[in-house]
Amino acid sequence: MKQFLKIIILIAIINCQSSWCQETASVVEDFKPSEVNQPGKDFPQVNSQGRVRASVVAPNANRVRLDIGGVKYDMKKNDAGVWIGESAPQDEGFHYYQLEIDGASVPDPGSLYFYGAGRWGSGIEIPASDKDFYAVKDVPHGLVSENIYFSKITNAWRRCFVYTPAEYNIDAKKRFPVLYLQHGSFEDETGWSSQGKANFILDNLIADKKAVPMIIVMDNGYAYKNQGNTTESKPVSVFEEVMMNEIIPMIDSKFRTLSDREHRAIAGLSMGANQTMRIAMNHLDKFAYYGGFSGTSNYPSSDEIDPATFLDGKFNDGKVVNKQLKVLWLGLGTKEPKPFPGSVGAFRAMLDKQGIKHIFYESQATAHEWLTWRRSLYQYAGLLFK
Structure with a gap:
């Protein structure tokens, strides 16, 4: 019996070593x-497989993990x-991540910092x-x-980032169309010009004559009534009011x-797709183009939409919508998680039922992430103002 147990243990050790060797061998050291x-x-690093390798000095720590893509790696x-330590292969594109040091989640001191999550x-x-398409080019x-x-x-100070095309400073008399993103x-408001690379996407599109030179306005979608009043117990979102009565008049002036x-034009991703759809459909006298990246105003419901009641019946008359919106554009990654x-x-089923024209784009092999949205902006911007 003892000899039998020794054999079992030996086999287990060999199997574990074999698995460890296979796992180690599978990591390409480039x-x-x-x-x-x-x-x-020098860290973090990425290899040709899309694995992320992180390194941090923490001599007194007992456990450190790399936290990326919802998975933690010792x-x-x-x-x-x-x-x-390194992660399993990650999808192409930009990802947020962090380090967990003895249970405390902290940024990696080796990376640049981005506002997300x-x-x-x-x-x-x-x-x-x-x-x-989003590279920095000559x-x-x-x-x-x-x-x-x-x-x-x-009742608070706010900011927006505004992209003006190269031509804006060359021809002092020319006026330009505007995309609110x-x-x-x-x-x-930092997301689109940082993680999203919106300015480089437009620079390249315009240089290739695939997009009309345009201004892009990127504001903060979190806007609350009496935001400056710290005693407010339950903030009320007023972003639509801020957009229509403050942001747009300011930009035009x-x-x-x-x-x-x-x-x-107007567009947004996820929460921003929800917000901008409501704004566009409530103010079709102000917008002729809408783009929804990974979202619509029925989020998170996948139930059948009644056009008579959805957004106060704004999609009930398909002919009117087709006449008012020059472009109704939707984009989604093929690996998007529920409920997107x-x-x-x-939402698309409702549009088809109402005979409403729209363009649907699928970003291949991407999920609810910035490569999906970069690709969406690239596709959408090329259709605007033509």
Whole structure:
């Protein structure tokens, strides 16, 4: 019996060693520093398989893990007190991540920081096969400016970022159409010009003559009544009011815009898709183009939509909608998690039932993430103002 147990244990050890060897052998050792590292930092790194390797000095820590994509990976400490570990292969594109040190979630000191998941934290780029469309190229580049303004509606200081195309500063008399572009949940006005690379996408589209030179306005979708009053117990969202009564008038007064509805578009991702759809459909006298990236206003419901009641019946008359919206555009990643495929699918079914023309784009092999939305902006922007 004892001999039998020894054999079983030996087999188990051999199997474990074999599995460990296979796992180790499967990691391709061609790691390179991420393109979004802080200057001079060698970690985090990415290899050709899309694995992320992180490293942090924490000699007194008992356990350190790399937290990315909803999965936590144990890291190992060497004799110098440096913890190193890597993830499984990740999808192409940008991802938020963090380190967990003895249970405390902290940003990786080696990466640049991005605002997402409701905090400033680490980000990583897994090089995409189609990254050329948002790459920094030798083409005329536009300007992204930071605009501070006081909102009387929220009783608070706010800001938006505004992209003006390269041509804006060349021809001082020319006026330009405007796209109002919104971020998603737990992100802010920095998202589209940072994680989203919106300015580079438009620079390249315009240089290739695939898009009309346009202004892009990126504001913060979190706007609440009496935001400056800290005693307010339950904030009321007033972003639509801020957009229509403060942001748009400010942009039209500060920039050389074409201010009629035929030269004004709106779009957003996830939460921003919900917000901008409501704004567009409530103000079709102000907008002629709508883009929804990974979301619609029936989120999160995948139930059948009654056009007579949905958004106060704004989609009930398909002929009127077709006449008012020059482009109704929807985009979704093929790997999107629930509830997004269901809610977008239900919305599209309602559009088809009402005979409402729309364009649907699928981003291949991406989920609810920035590569989906970069691709969506690229496809959508090329259809505007033509």
